[in-house]
Amino acid sequence: MLVARAESLGPATAFVSKGAREANLPESRVHELELLIEEILMNVSRYSYPEGAPGVVTITYSVPAPGEFAVEVGDQGVAFDPLAASPPDLTLDLMQRPIGGLGILLLKSFAKLVTYRREQGWNRLIFTISASS
């Protein structure tokens, strides 16, 4: 259980990475996993909890099948489905490109499966990363 802010990235990443390595995920997949954890945590800190109010995040992982690694990130913030956001327009030139909006794109690109649900006051985002690219 963490506080949803940038300072928690280190412990969160270390926790999940350790589990991924124990599950024999290739190092390249571990680095992608670290990226996805960061993207999700930063979204939680930015959108799920009100400005300035630290919120709790839980991170759980499991090995649902050989070669697969699943992570669930839960928070008790406002209902926020990151998968419902419109995808960014990647065809825009530099001056028209918005500064942000790429985190969820990266999540969808690297994860094999991403799901979201809201239940009992919790946002739950689950993604699976596969050992093979």
Next chain:
Amino acid sequence: MPRNTSRDAGSRFPETRRAAREMSVIDVLCGVRHPRGIVTIEQTQVGDKAVLRVAGRMDAENAIQFEQHCDSCIAGGFTHLVVDLGDLAYVSSMGLRSFVATAKRLRDKGGELRICRLTGLVRQVFELTRLDRVFPLHDSVESALMEG
């Protein structure tokens, strides 16, 4: 395997096949620091261009360092920056924000941000976000300096 000790409101990972561990609260409460790596920026000058060799990992915690360094270059009169990312192992969307924001500021001044030596995960991230088509990309610092 440790027993499931979930204390949250009902994670759906099945108990029977759950090889799950939950984030240890102890480390966070005791302020144990888990180093994520740092970003280093080495600056040189070639003609009227600043060359920034960026190494390490650029993430939400330290991406601002790069942006601030570029701001100081711009304040110092540079309008053309060449960024060597050959030794950058990791970049998140916060890092990408810094590149885009800096490139826009330079473009506003009639200048440009050129990126060279993308590799590995960093190259993948640029390609997935199509930023490899937004920035002038080069295979070497020399090539980036020679253009235009």
